[in-house]
Amino acid sequence: MDFFMQLLVGGLTVGFLYGLSAMGFVMIFKSSSVLNFAHGELLAIGAYFFLALTAWANLPIPIVFIIALGGCFVLGLLVERIFLRPLIGEPLIFVIMLTVGLAAMFKGLILLIWGGNLYTYPDFLPKILEIRWGMIRIPPVYGATLIIGTLFLTLFGLFFKFSSQGIYMRSVADNQRAALSLGVNVKRVFALSWAIAALVAGMSGMVLGIINGVNVHNLSAIGLKVFPVVILGGLDSIGGAIIGGIIIGLLETFTGGYLSPSLRDVVPYIVLVLILLIKPYGLFGLKEIERV
Amino acid sequence: MEQILLQLNNISVVYSDVIQVLKGVSLAVEKNRIVSLLGSNGAGKTTTLKAVSGLLKPENGRVTDGTILYRESEIQNQAPETITRHGIIQVLEGRQPFKYLTIEENLRVGTATRWGKPYRDDLERVYRYFPAIEKRRRGLAGYCSGGELQMLVMGRALMAHPELLLLDEPSLGLAPLVVREIFRIIRRINEEEGTTIVLVEQNARMALQIAHYGYVMENGKIVMEGTADALRENPDIREFYLGMSAAGAVKSYAEVKSYHRRKRWL
Numbered sequence: 001m002d003f004f005m006q007l008l009v010g011g012l013t014v015g016f017l018y019g020l021s022a023m024g025f026v027m028i029f030k031s032s033s034v035l036n037f038a039h040g041e042l043l044a045i046g047a048y049f050f051l052a053l054t055a056w057a058n059l060p061i062p063i064v065f066i067i068a069l070g071g072c073f074v075l076g077l078l079v080e081r082i083f084l085r086p087l088i089g090e091p092l093i094f095v096i097m098l099t100v101g102l103a104a105m106f107k108g109l110i111l112l113i114w115g116g117n118l119y120t121y122p123d124f125l126p127k128i129l130e131i132r133w134g135m136i137r138i139p140p141v142y143g144a145t146l147i148i149g150t151l152f153l154t155l156f157g158l159f160f161k162f163s164s165q166g167i168y169m170r171s172v173a174d175n176q177r178a179a180l181s182l183g184v185n186v187k188r189v190f191a192l193s194w195a196i197a198a199l200v201a202g203m204s205g206m207v208l209g210i211i212n213g214v215n216v217h218n219l220s221a222i223g224l225k226v227f228p229v230v231i232l233g234g235l236d237s238i239g240g241a242i243i244g245g246i247i248i249g250l251l252e253t254f255t256g257g258y259l260s261p262s263l264r265d266v267v268p269y270i271v272l273v274l275i276l277l278i279k280p281y282g283l284f285g286l287k288e289i290e291r292v
Numbered sequence: 293m294e295q296i297l298l299q300l301n302n303i304s305v306v307y308s309d310v311i312q313v314l315k316g317v318s319l320a321v322e323k324n325r326i327v328s329l330l331g332s333n334g335a336g337k338t339t340t341l342k343a344v345s346g347l348l349k350p351e352n353g354r355v356t357d358g359t360i361l362y363r364e365s366e367i368q369n370q371a372p373e374t375i376t377r378h379g380i381i382q383v384l385e386g387r388q389p390f391k392y393l394t395i396e397e398n399l400r401v402g403t404a405t406r407w408g409k410p411y412r413d414d415l416e417r418v419y420r421y422f423p424a425i426e427k428r429r430r431g432l433a434g435y436c437s438g439g440e441l442q443m444l445v446m447g448r449a450l451m452a453h454p455e456l457l458l459l460d461e462p463s464l465g466l467a468p469l470v471v472r473e474i475f476r477i478i479r480r481i482n483e484e485e486g487t488t489i490v491l492v493e494q495n496a497r498m499a500l501q502i503a504h505y506g507y508v509m510e511n512g513k514i515v516m517e518g519t520a521d522a523l524r525e526n527p528d529i530r531e532f533y534l535g536m537s538a539a540g541a542v543k544s545y546a547e548v549k550s551y552h553r554r555k556r557w558l
Contacts, residue, residue, distance in 0.1 A: 089350070089352075164400060164403060164404075164407060164408070165407070167393065167397050167400050167401060168401060168404055168407075170390070170392070170393060170397070171390045171393060171397075171398075171401040174390040174391060174392050174393060175388055175389070175390050175391070176350075177347070177350070177384065177388060178384060178388040178389070178390065178445075179390075179401065179404075180347060180350060180372045180373075181345065181347055181372065181376075181381070181382050181383070181384050181388075182376065182381065182401055182402055182404050182405070182448060182449070182452060183372065183373055183375075183376025183377060183381070183404045183405040183452065184373075184401060184404040185373050185404070186373075187373075
């Protein structure tokens with residue numbers, strides 16, 4: 001039972017992180033129909049930003065965290081401005097291939113600067129967040145993840161539901177032609193969705209770095225897990241991304257715990273294949289409102 | 293003579309660099325007027341509107357020749373973001389709501405041209421014109437009826453305070469009573485807000501009732517123009533667009549022989 005609880009909390013947390021980073025992926029897809037193959041690298045860049053700032057600059061951790069998030073946001077804006085905007089109006093396959101190229105470029109840059117070694121962050125989380133419950137010991141990072149993750153979800157939820165810019169972003173995802181006809185600045189919407197996606201991915205990367213250590217190969221492999229997650233949840237559903245992430249995270253951890261650790265990385269892809277066979281639109285995929 | 297707000301000088305529009313849709317269209321729209329653009333399917337009415345609003349661009353179309361003057365400055369081939377900020381808003385054909393947004397959120401998208409300004413009063417104003425949609429303000433637009441959607445998309449455009457409103461087939465697929473209601477509101481918007489309106493319609497009878505001036509298009513050209521009254525009395529218009537015989541009676545299929553008038557402008 002203790003072992004089960006341990007796995008459950010671990011799975012939930014990791015799943016939550018998968019879900020958050022998948023949320024960024026879904027946002028880019030919804031607004032511009034682009035599948036971002038560089039998502040894993042965005043995760044990694046977030047983790048390395050954080051690493052660099054904690055190692056070099058002697059600043060308090062919360063400030064480092066915020067600066068790193070800001071860096072990710074700006075990076076997302078820059079990527080959109082420099083690489084994606086010139087391709088607006090070109091066939092989608094060009095844009096998708098561009099993200100594949102971006103992935104290789106980012107990975108190469110990270111390897112060039114930091115090499116392929118495993119880094120770990122200094123231990124900085126307060127011990128208060130550690131939960132002890134009988135035999136179970138849950139490291140503080142899990143509690144912190146749940147708090148930060150929920151905070152982010154709430155903030156973005158409010159942003160999309162109530163702020164004007166959030167509503168413009170949803171309108172572009174819904175019907176781009178109509179949004180254009182009303183003068184919505186579609187380019188700004190694309191830029192913002194890349195920026196927010198990079199920010200959320202970067203945040204997941206930082207936290208995953210705290211849990212597993214920072215290594216470019218591991219982190220970009222996690223980025224690849226975005227695919228099973230979004231296929232499970234439905235490519236165009238932000239809620240689906242979160243729930244899909246949690247399911248994949250739990251499956252992975254339980255497989256690792258009860259069956260075999262070597263299977264844990266395979267399970268998400270088995271789920272991916274099964275979902276594609278049975279329910280290709282995913283759990284919460286677009287159910288088009290049809291009324292004539 | 294009233295001040296001219298919009299002027300198209302001999303414009304040609306080409307899609308994908310090969311398909312020529314407009315072949316030299318010229319028209320003028322006076323301020324605070326309703327101008328109606330009639331014509332059969334494929335005549336180029338919608339393309340004319342899109343040329344003005346800049347929405348040709350995402351469809352790979354371009355104004356290749358001629359000029360579009362809005363308040364005496366050229367606006368052809370500008371991006372829709374720029375043109376909407378001049379105060380030109382097009383209401384697209386086929387309604388195009390944001391299905392997964394509520395009515396009120398749909399209306400709020402109409403504030404995109406003046407992001408950050410207060411919009412509460414405008415919401416109230418739109419609800420005054422269209423009381424039918426106020427009842428459903430929290431409901432998803434995807435579940436509204438056709439009439440409600442038409443009101444929604446027109447209200448959404450009003451939120452932008454347009455100076456020139458381009459309406460593309462507002463009567464499409466609506467019940468006759470709803471059509472009458474919609475046209476009544478169009479006239480009210482014109483009278484109370486002073487909005488200049490260009491109205492593209494298949495329903496020539498309705499359009500000529502509320503319009504001040506009309507143009508008839510065919511095959512990418514303007515073939516006839518005149519005041520709405522003159523057009524209503526024109527025998528060609530009566531025959532081809534209003535479904536009446538030249539004598540004035542409603543055309544009957546029971547007549548043994550029916551002669552088609554020649555379209556003399558062809």
